[in-house]
Amino acid sequence: MQKEVFVSNLYWPIYKNLEKEVAELSNWVHFDDKQLSVYSVKISELLIRCSVEIESISKDLYLENGGALPEEGDLYFDTDCLKFLDEKWKLSKKVVIPSSPNFHFETENKKSLTPLHKSFKRGTSGADWKKAYQAVKHERVKSLAKGNLGNLLGALGALFILNLYYKKEVFSLGKDSSGNSISANCGSDLFSVLVHKQTGHDGNGKYIKSDEFDKSIYYVNWTHETGTEFQKSMNDMNQRVNELFFIHPKVLKYISENNVANYKGNLAWDALGQQEYVRVLQQAQREFPIKSEQLEYEARVNLSDV
Template identity: 50%
Template sequence: MNNNLYWVVYKNIEKEIIELSNLIHFDDTQLTIYSVRIAELLIRTVVEIESISKELYFLNGGEKPNDNELYFDTDCLEFLETKWLLSKKVVFVSAANFYFQQNENKILVPLKKANKRGSSSSDWQKAYQAVKHNRAKNLTKGNLKYLIRASSALYILNIYYKDTKYNLGHISTTSFDNSQGSQIFSIKIHTNNTINIEGTQNKEDDYDECIYLIHSTVESSEELISLLKTVNEEVNAKVSPIIQAMYPELNITNLDDINDEVTPGLSTIIEQHKIGILSSKAKMLEEAYSKLQNEAVPNKNQY
């Protein structure tokens, strides 16, 4: 988006965290270090989370009035959770001078429970509320652990706010900046290199954890999908009569009806015919593949 002040503020916060890392050795044993400066940074970070959460809420169809009864967590983040599963999105702490060894400090899921309130909310939210309401009593909560987790949550929300689509070029030469402009964090990416003849995308097990998706564009895939459908139809036309003759009692009219447990060995027959038909169309398939173009888009539960 033009004039993205949210990103400017985030980068200023990130810069101050990096400055802290030049004064404090950031490792697993140092996360409980606290100070007035760290507490103040935590408050500024979560105030920014409140603001950007509300903006995202309205940009994406939220209809509750923007008044004192609109809450950034149980209203806005809850609304966004139903759309994007933010509670599962993973961020890596990848700054060169952050020396964390434990996975819980290197691999963060900062928006988990961020759509809850009170004792059910995330650790950084509880720390923020404690410091905001009684800084003198709760200054120990203004520590590095909660600051880093809160800033990683703000990082995720900024990525969704920017909502940038990247045209990455040919599928074989794809590269993507998984830091998305951060000097501290990087994101998990879901890459789909499989072309499905139905035109649908395949999901790996970590799909919900990924903040960006890389896949071939619909436009560039159309020719290849059409060719693969043709191959499938030709295989079906050649093999179905053979199988029907072998197993007349099964009444098989489509290869999708085949259960290899019931009709063992048929997959070999199908594969032989498929290889032959694919070979006959090799040049066309190669040309269609050469036209594939990749894009990277934010993961909004598209598939």
């Protein structure tokens, strides 16, 4: 179930209107690998509108997340804002998947897009959609061919990602630790995103990331409240385990009879043996139960700071 987010958001309705127009376009043009070079005045117009929204939302995201206004000169949406946001959130690696039933892409680089890759660069090094936007904005007739479906989808995908980061919605998952209940389209009718499933935590409670983490726009984790309570119960139990180990007569005897100054093994295991070692663990767990049954989960926007 999605939590309510009471934030005035002017960007999302505009994005949805752009999506609606692209969806309507896909009823007239077959969106497949061969058709991505199809261009028109209408496609150029949509590309420009998407890019204008990107300029505006990137500046708002920049200022809302710690970016400073330049002492002199203008604030640029790409070399200032998108660069800052990419360094903060690794946006250039974030993946969107064209998932409309009207999309029929076959090659891998068309079925999975990273539309913000190189988006903060200028000139020939920049993202294709951004180069096309600058071209059709300044020389519409001469550059009309650059106002094509491929560049439009790149700009729309980039705008979708920025909107998700602007909204920062949190999806409540209850006991669904795998995140199966989250809708991967996140409100889009054209795109889906990667959701990093929870793979576990290390002994210190640090979130374990798979290779897909940096590509994912959302990730599943404990809620802050239940995760904090669970980690506290783990710490309390582990502290009690150590206390029980180091007051145990067999451990004290082992220490007195052996040089343990540079001991690198499991001292308690060696001193107690498996059966007694397990019995001590079970006693600690009875005294300080681990509160795993209280854990609840949520999907959050990937801010790369887990």
